[in-house]
Amino acid sequence: MHLIKRIAAITLTLGLSAGLVGCGFHLKGTNPAIAPIAYNKLQLAMPNNSNTQDLEKKLGMYLTAAGVQMSNSSDAYVLRVLDYTPRRLELNGRLVETLLRLTVTFQIEDQQGRPVTEPRTLTATRSYQYDVATVNTDDQENRYLSQILVDDLAQQITRQLSSNRLPKLPVAQTTPAQSQ
Template sequence: MYLGQRVAAIVLTLGLSAGLVGCGFHLKGTNPSSVPVAYSKMNIVLPANTDTLEEKLSLYLTSAGVKLSNESDAYTLHVLDYSPRKLELSGKLRENIIRLNITFRIDDAQGNPLTEPRTITATRSYQYNEETVNTEDQEFNYLSEVLVDDVAQQIVRQISSNRLKPLTPAQ
């Protein structure tokens, strides 16, 4: 009977361990989305009228382990270009295509570029019938926020995975 209890305890322990691994549990310090140590302190520089992007970048960078700081030794995430565009195609059904292009790079504490400029593009489209209730503005505002959120996540993922191409020195 004693052997049966030991086997049951081992099976229960293995089952609980497999359940934790299966649900994505990781011990602290092994977060696969944590940023490289070099970028642990960062400042964000954005063009005008990009409050939503600043909010999203701040949220995702801090959750990835970056301390947002204006100190002199902090790296700078510099957004060089923020270009939202809307294309309207008319017909019986009206189709709108929304595109957001963002170009960014990382600068060192002295303001010298460390990485090549990188452009991220996100696109969404939606259709509506002009003869029915007009919800175009609501849908446009919602999808614009979705695009900003998507681009902010892509930027943070690229910083976290250290996939940004370093600046090649001029020869």
């Protein structure tokens, strides 16, 4: 009787495992082979805003964890952040609602500075409310949520890069012989 229970448990475990593998389930890890071969070595190029330091730090951390080697060498592709736009909107009333929005546009460039991918724009949004009659925690909440927005966008960029979801620029349709 004990042998039958053991065989049933093994059969059930193998059946469930086969079902998970069959439906495409896999554990998420930090496998260096996740990033596309072409972008395994990257250099970050940020706009000249003083606000982009946090994004640069987070991108470096998440890209390194995804298996991308951060390098300043001449053979590295460049992840260029074209636009970094934080916005803050306030709706005043009895309660003040603050809407924070961060938009980042980026593209991948080759070693000569030519774009390889189309520019991609990502946006993250958070909001919070506070009563002006009570103790004002607006600055603390604003700083905290701004960090959350930067972290969220750095993760989105890393996921899109490591899953190769960036659309490539179309190759010119004419050949050198046709253009003469």
